[in-house]
Amino acid sequence: MTLQAIKYHRGQLDILDQLLLPDATHYLEIADTDAAWKAIKKMQVRGAPAIAIVGCLSLTVELNQKKFATLQELKQYVEEKLEYLVSARPTAVNMADASAKGKQMVRKIANAGELEPEEAKLKVIKEFEGMLQKDIDVNKNIGRFGAEHILFHNEEKPVNILTHCNTGSLATAGYGTALGVIRCLQEHKKLSHVYCTETRPYNQGARLTAYELVHEKMDASLICDSTAAACMKEHKVHAVVVGADRVVANGDTANKIGTYQIAIVAKHHNVPFYVACPKTTFDPSIESGKDIHIEVRPNHEMKSVKGVKIAPDDINCWNPAFDVTPASLITGGIITEFGVFKPEELKQRISELDQDKVDVFY
């Protein structure tokens, strides 16, 4: 059984408070979009896909309690709440993508004028609820394509993988993206060892990925972020697989701070570097990585760990939560639910998929 970060049934949403892991397993009730906004901002839920799913499901909980007199009222309400949810954290595109698609969906339902407001509300709720299963299906495909690609390009099997941050069940509806690839390798008995970085300053690797790896009984070692180069020199690493918060038109990728330096180190050691993410993480509206808005987190998140001070009060900090890995360093490819693409071909391939219009809502 994989860890369940999001528990949902109609009218009730609870999330595993990721700030308390691994010490305590505590579920937090998310009663409305305000509670979701705060939980996203505080990073009680984090990871690009999980942020979007929790945001949208919080809206369904709120909708469930409300009555609308007209379709236009419903439409306006949903649009406003979706925009509000996007404002919690700026770098991951998934909430913004879900918001754009959600607004389009509610507009279509309202403008058709075929349903009573209550029926239309239920339809909107059902569409958002579909995100949970869709995300798991998407992740399983990412896992399969990624594992196949890595194995095909490696004579030696089973393989050792290095990953960064947390991209597993806790960052998604279940299964995971980069960790989904690792999980798939494990399922096929083709995984030898996982190296997971601590991922300072918030320690998503130490607190969350290590927790998931132990939970799944995978053979793994936690390493300091500064150990990545030595690890690739001293140990055989067959591939690096990381997640993404936003992949832009030219393939440049924003992901957790530290990803960029791991990509440089991987290139130096000739280790293929993969980014694993759903199509919803692709943002063709931005041409190159230099235009991605990088969230800067408060200094205190660097200067203390769980309330224990680890740096002098008066030291200044620079605490960007993400960095941008240039497409040229993504040497293995970008693993999506539709296959593994070279960064420079991703835009074209996704626009072809969009022409086939596989998506209904999400």
Ligand SMILES: CSC[C@@H](O)[C@@H](O)C(=O)COP(=O)(O)O
């Ligand atoms: C499938 S999660 C992909 C990314 O969101 C993940 O690698 C990451 O950078 C998470 O950052 P976080 O600040 O913890 O939300």
